[in-house]
Amino acid sequence: xxxxxxxxxxxxxxxxxxxxxxxxxxxxxxxxxxxxxxxxxxxxxxxxxxxxxxxxxxxxxxxxxxxxxxxxxxxxxxxxxxxxxxxxxxxxxxxxxxxxxxxxxxxxxxxxxxxxxxxxxxxxxxxxxxxxxxxxxxxxxxxxxxxxxxxxxxxxxxxxxxxxxxxxxxxxxxxxxxxxxxxxxxxxxxxxxxxxxxxxxxxxxxxxxxxxxxxxxxxxxxxxxxxxxxxxxxx
Amino acid sequence: xxxxxxxxxxxxxxxxxxxxxxxxxxxxxxxxxxxxxxxxxxxxxxxxxxxxxxxxxxxxxxxxxxxxxxxxxxxxxxxxxxxxxxxxxxxxxxxxxxxxxxxxxxxxxxxxxxxxxxxxxxxxxxxxxxxxxxxxxxxxxxxxxxxxxxxxxxxxxxxxxxxxxxxxxxxxxxxxxxxxxxxxxxxxxxxxxxxxxxxxxxxxxxxxxxxxxxxxxxxxxxxxxxxxxxxxxxx
Numbered sequence: 001x002x003x004x005x006x007x008x009x010x011x012x013x014x015x016x017x018x019x020x021x022x023x024x025x026x027x028x029x030x031x032x033x034x035x036x037x038x039x040x041x042x043x044x045x046x047x048x049x050x051x052x053x054x055x056x057x058x059x060x061x062x063x064x065x066x067x068x069x070x071x072x073x074x075x076x077x078x079x080x081x082x083x084x085x086x087x088x089x090x091x092x093x094x095x096x097x098x099x100x101x102x103x104x105x106x107x108x109x110x111x112x113x114x115x116x117x118x119x120x121x122x123x124x125x126x127x128x129x130x131x132x133x134x135x136x137x138x139x140x141x142x143x144x145x146x147x148x149x150x151x152x153x154x155x156x157x158x159x160x161x162x163x164x165x166x167x168x169x170x171x172x173x174x175x176x177x178x179x180x181x182x183x184x185x186x187x188x189x190x191x192x193x194x195x196x197x198x199x200x201x202x203x204x205x206x207x208x209x210x211x212x213x214x215x216x217x218x219x220x221x222x223x224x225x226x227x228x229x230x231x232x233x234x235x
Numbered sequence: 236x237x238x239x240x241x242x243x244x245x246x247x248x249x250x251x252x253x254x255x256x257x258x259x260x261x262x263x264x265x266x267x268x269x270x271x272x273x274x275x276x277x278x279x280x281x282x283x284x285x286x287x288x289x290x291x292x293x294x295x296x297x298x299x300x301x302x303x304x305x306x307x308x309x310x311x312x313x314x315x316x317x318x319x320x321x322x323x324x325x326x327x328x329x330x331x332x333x334x335x336x337x338x339x340x341x342x343x344x345x346x347x348x349x350x351x352x353x354x355x356x357x358x359x360x361x362x363x364x365x366x367x368x369x370x371x372x373x374x375x376x377x378x379x380x381x382x383x384x385x386x387x388x389x390x391x392x393x394x395x396x397x398x399x400x401x402x403x404x405x406x407x408x409x410x411x412x413x414x415x416x417x418x419x420x421x422x423x424x425x426x427x428x429x430x431x432x433x434x435x436x437x438x439x440x441x442x443x444x445x446x447x448x449x450x451x452x453x454x455x456x457x458x459x460x461x462x463x464x465x466x467x468x469x470x
């Protein structure tokens with residue numbers, strides 16, 4: 001009977017994890033598509049991301065319902081309970097990632113046809129790729145229960161912060177060069193900031209996943225590069 | 236015995252609510268102080284907010300621990316369980332509010348001594364007051380279990396979004412007027428955006444609180460004014 005109960009809990013948790021994986025996959029594609037829609041002024045693609053976000057929200061609600069039902073039915077103790085609460089938190093971060101991608105897509109109309117300098121487009125695209133790889137990598141390591149690999153992945157967020165600082169500086173330069181660039185650059189600035197914040201949410205997921213798996217906090221605190229940069233007159 | 240168990244759950248939940256109230260009070264003072272430190276280049280005040288955020292984080296960890304222990308010990312069903320999960324979520328939003336206030340405070344060094352035009356300072360200060368009142372009001376209504384009042388308070392977020400759009404436009408104007416304003420205005424833009432996001436977190440808290448109290452979603456979806464504004468070339 002004890003054995004049976006344990007197996008049922010694991011089955012239920014697997015269903016919850018399946019939703020985390022689906023949300024992770026959706027988040028990954030939204031990050032790439034949102035950036036592409038912004039840089040190529042692709043309105044239909046932007047609209048698709050806005051619909052994707054509604055799917056993301058629905059998946060989070062489903063996960064929350066399942067997790068709460070799971071707790072109520074199985075009444076898990078200590079570590080199992082932490083796993084379920086951890087999943088609720090990770091779903092919360094994935095939902096925010098969806099919101100941030102949607103916010104990027106919503107700026108397509110605002111930027112309009114103003115052309116983004118090639119080098120800047122390239123930087124923002126490459127930042128989006130880093131953020132996508134970071135998010136998907138962390139979700140994969142959680143689903144595969146690979147705690148050690150999570151430690152290594154955290155360094156990825158440092159690289160994202162460095163990239164953000166570089167883009168921030170580049171954008172300021174364009175704005176100073178020609179006031180006609182200011183409106184478009186402001187939206188690109190928020191786009192880059194959203195990507196940087198997606199990286200932070202991915203780090204939150206890594207921290208939660210590590211805690212669920214090991215019962216410990218991730219050993220080295222995430223380097224707060226963006227914050228160091230602030231005193232150096234960037235954001 | 237049934238009676239006794241119920242009372243104990245309520246006592247435990249009251250302890251959790253006490254932490255929500257403390258986090259709400261701290262969030263309120265951080266919002267006002269962060270904005271003041273930025274507009275008056277007050278470095279010692281900025282440092283205090285950065286320490287306040289560590290206190291906020293500690294309170295959230297304490298609440299999480301208490302909530303998880305509460306679930307494990309009392310094994311609450313349905314509605315009680317939702318109340319505890321709701322409290323964990325509200326604490327998550329309050330912690331984010333602390334982060335956003337800290338991020339404002341961290342920009343004090345970056346803006347330096349560049350003076351902010353009086354009318355702009357006034358607008359940002361008044362936006363911070365709106366956001367502070369909104370956050371405190373919602374936490375008070377949750378602690379006082381006043382679901383009806385929460386409905387009315389949601390309209391406050393609409394006013395905050397309108398204010399944000401006005402400040403965004405004002406900042407663009409200053410940047411276009413003189414490129415030397417660009418760096419400082421960019422930080423003020425993030426400051427205003429952070430205040431707007433704090434308003435969104437307060438709305439999340441209102442939604443969670445209403446759900447905990449009534450078991451229903453808040454009836455009218457929050458007006459997404461910032462998003463409408465995007466297609467009108469603001470953020």
